Each structure stands twice: as C-alpha cells, then as structure tokens.
Amino acid sequence: MKPHAKKRYLTRKRKVKIFMRKTIILISAVAIGSALIGHAGVRAEKEIDYLNPAPKVEIRKVEVKEEPVTLNIEPKAYSKVIITLTGSIAAKLNNPCNLRYAGQPNAKKGKSGFASFPNPELGFRACIKQIELDQSRKLTLAQFITKFAPPVENDTKKYISFIEEKIKMSRHDSIEKTDSIILAKAVAEFESQTRVN
Numbered sequence: 001m002k003p004h005a006k007k008r009y010l011t012r013k014r015k016v017k018i019f020m021r022k023t024i025i026l027i028s029a030v031a032i033g034s035a036l037i038g039h040a041g042v043r044a045e046k047e048i049d050y051l052n053p054a055p056k057v058e059i060r061k062v063e064v065k066e067e068p069v070t071l072n073i074e075p076k077a078y079s080k081v082i083i084t085l086t087g088s089i090a091a092k093l094n095n096p097c098n099l100r101y102a103g104q105p106n107a108k109k110g111k112s113g114f115a116s117f118p119n120p121e122l123g124f125r126a127c128i129k130q131i132e133l134d135q136s137r138k139l140t141l142a143q144f145i146t147k148f149a150p151p152v153e154n155d156t157k158k159y160i161s162f163i164e165e166k167i168k169m170s171r172h173d174s175i176e177k178t179d180s181i182i183l184a185k186a187v188a189e190f191e192s193q194t195r196v197n
Helices: 003-051 120-136 141-148 156-167 180-192
Strands: 081-083 194-196
Touching (some): 081 120, 120 194, 141 156, 156 180, 180 194
16 A cells, blocks of 8 residues: 555544444433433422422211110109198108108208199108118117107108008008009108009
8 A cells, every 4th residue: 555545544444443432422421411311300200299288188087976875773653643632841842751851862842841842743752762762771670660750740650551551561561672652652642642653
C-alpha cells in the first residue's frame, strides 16, 4: 500500500472507532436516563399515594331500642281488693288490714297514724309484706296476732280464734311456712270485711 493511501485508511478507521465509542456512550446514556426516569416515576407515584390518603370510612351509631322487660318476681294470687266496710278508716285510706304508718312503700301517714295508700291493692300488698317480716321472726300465730292487734285496743282472743278457724291453723303453730297471702286475706276480712279476689 502506498504511504498516502495507508494514511487515509488509518484516518478513516480512527474515525469509525471514535464514532462507535460515541454511539456506545450515547446508548448507555439513554439507557441510564430511562432507568432514572422510570425510578423517578415510581417514586412520584408513591409520593402521590402518600399525599392522597385513603377515603375516610364513615362509622354510624345504630341505636338499639330495648323493650322493657317486666319481671314477674312473685305469683300474684289476687287481682282485686274490695273493702266492703264503707265509711271505715280502712276504706278511706285504702288500708284493708288497718296498718299503722311505718314508712311503707307508696304510703303516707293518714288519720290517727294509720297508713294511707293510693289503692286497696297496695294496702293489701303492704299487709303481705308485714306478714312476711313476722314470718322471718318465726312467730306463732298467737304471737303474730297479739303483736298485730294488741289487746289494749282490740279483742285479740276473738281475733286469734277467727284466724284459726279461717285458715285451719293452731295458734301455737309458727307462721313461718304459712301462705302469706292466705293469712293476709283472713286478716283483711276480720279488720274491714274485705274481699280479695
């Protein structure tokens, strides 16, 4: 090869190498740039997610209406209390057993210290409660009547005899296991001729 021709060949070869290097550098730069842009895009999306929180969940309170429950604590063996001794303190104060006022529920102090109730049924119920209290004290029938209707103002002997006959029970027996409603009915009948249905 002639010297001048060889020189031209070397110059062309060098130019090709330089071009190839530049091309490789350019392709590498483009690839790196694309990767960086893609990473930035993912990061940007994440930032957008952080800036836009999830929608709020609305929590509503649901009110549940509770139906009132009536507890039948004790069997009711009576529905109507009729005081037939009209004009008596028992009738005026709805107090069929002539109880003295002692702070009974639903009662207030009435004439001569007797308890006054809104209706005869509540007065009769108070008598049952008094009997149950004396049952816990394990009184005999005679002791109960004597305490309930002391001789200073009552014919206690007649009272005891009436209750004995009415409920078929001896005066010497304890009232502890006696049906309190049956005993209260007998007391109300003697006190004010009350009928309990």
